[in-house]
Amino acid sequence: DVKVTQSSRYLVKRTGEKVFLECVQDMDHENMFWYRQDPGLGLRLIYFSYDVKMKEKGDIPEGYSVSREKKERFSLILESASTNQTSMYLCASIGGGSFSYNSPLHFGNGTRLTVT
Amino acid sequence: AQRVTQPEKLLSVFKGAPVELKCNYSYSGSPELFWYVQYSRQRLQLLLRHISRESIKGFTADLNKGETSFHLKKPFAQEEDSAMYYCALGTEGNTGKLIFGQGTTLQVKP
Numbered sequence: 001d002v003k004v005t006q007s008s009r010y011l012v013k014r015t016g017e018k019v020f021l022e023c024v025q026d027m028d029h030e031n032m033f034w035y036r037q038d039p040g041l042g043l044r045l046i047y048f049s050y051d052v053k054m055k056e057k058g059d060i061p062e063g064y065s066v067s068r069e070k071k072e073r074f075s076l077i078l079e080s081a082s083t084n085q086t087s088m089y090l091c092a093s094i095g096g097g098s099f100s101y102n103s104p105l106h107f108g109n110g111t112r113l114t115v116t
Numbered sequence: 117a118q119r120v121t122q123p124e125k126l127l128s129v130f131k132g133a134p135v136e137l138k139c140n141y142s143y144s145g146s147p148e149l150f151w152y153v154q155y156s157r158q159r160l161q162l163l164l165r166h167i168s169r170e171s172i173k174g175f176t177a178d179l180n181k182g183e184t185s186f187h188l189k190k191p192f193a194q195e196e197d198s199a200m201y202y203c204a205l206g207t208e209g210n211t212g213k214l215i216f217g218q219g220t221t222l223q224v225k226p
Contacts, residue, residue, distance in 0.1 A: 004159075031212045040125060042202060043160075043216035050211055058213075090160065094212035104162035105152075105214060 003027075006091050006108035013115050019078040021111050023091030029106075030095060032074035034058075034066065037088040037110070046089075049074055081115045088112050118143050120205045120217035128223040129193050137188040137220050139177075139203030148206030149179055149186040150214065155199045163188075163201070173197070193224045 007022040025032065031050050035043040035058075045058030047066040055066050063085060067075040074093075078085055091108040119142040129135055141147060149166040164172045166179040166186060177188045186203060200221050204214040 033213070035216070040218055042120075042122075042218040045213065045215075048211065048213060092160075103212075104165075105212060107160040109159050 004091055004093055004106050004108040006089075006111050008111050009109065011111060011113045013078075013081050013113065015082060015115055017078075017081045017115075019081045019113065019115075021076040021078075021089055021091075021113070023074045023076070023093075023108055024072050025074075025091075025093040025106070026072065027093065027095070027106070028071065029093040030071070031093060032068065033092045033094075033105070034064075034074065034076045035090045035092065036060070037090055043090065046076065078113075081113075083115050086113060086115045118205060118207055118215055120203050120215055122201075122203055122217035122220050124220045125218070126221045126223065128225065130225050131195055132192050135188075135190045135193045135197070135222065135224075137201050137203075137222065139186045139188065139217060141184050141186065141203075141205045143184075143205060143207055145207060147179075148209070149177070150204040150206065151175070151177055151186075151188050152202045152204055152216075153199050154202070160202070193222075195224050195226060198222055198224045 004025045013019050033048040034046040037043050044060050049055045049068040065077045089111045092105045094105050121140045151163040153163040154160045175190045202219045203217040
């Protein structure tokens, strides 16, 4: 069974802090994603990565960056946290190849970040 | 623009009543459509995808390209169906990237 593990379930940070959200998957998946989940807005893609050291911006990348140094780990970085980044953050992974949609997107449990 | 719209934030029905969660999409190409579900305190998971044309937990969804819709239906709702449901659109098969709708909370009352 695929496991996508997010290191923290809850985080409370202060405005201006640098914040790291970590995600690890154990299925050798090529593609990994960071979404934020907000009531009434659904899931919005922040960044995704389709290979080590490769990344692409999603729909709302402003204020975020990512790092993928190893295939199993995808980190989301808030360079200077702001209150409007208070949200639930979901990491997901899926195998690559010619037709990824043959497999489901596997999600982590989420990290609820509060920026005060 | 590629978009998924779920017009209802909350759908509340009684146990045994029929359920229809609406989903409309905007995409000029050939879409891949999915329904994902999040039960309380659980992670988001795939419920069904249009291409498999299967029924999962009594739910079905038919892709209507003419109306650009992919509504989720169940003839008789159960209390355990209470959850958040997201419709999702896939347009990039080689990356697995999905565009999600706003989500609909289904509340099934006893």
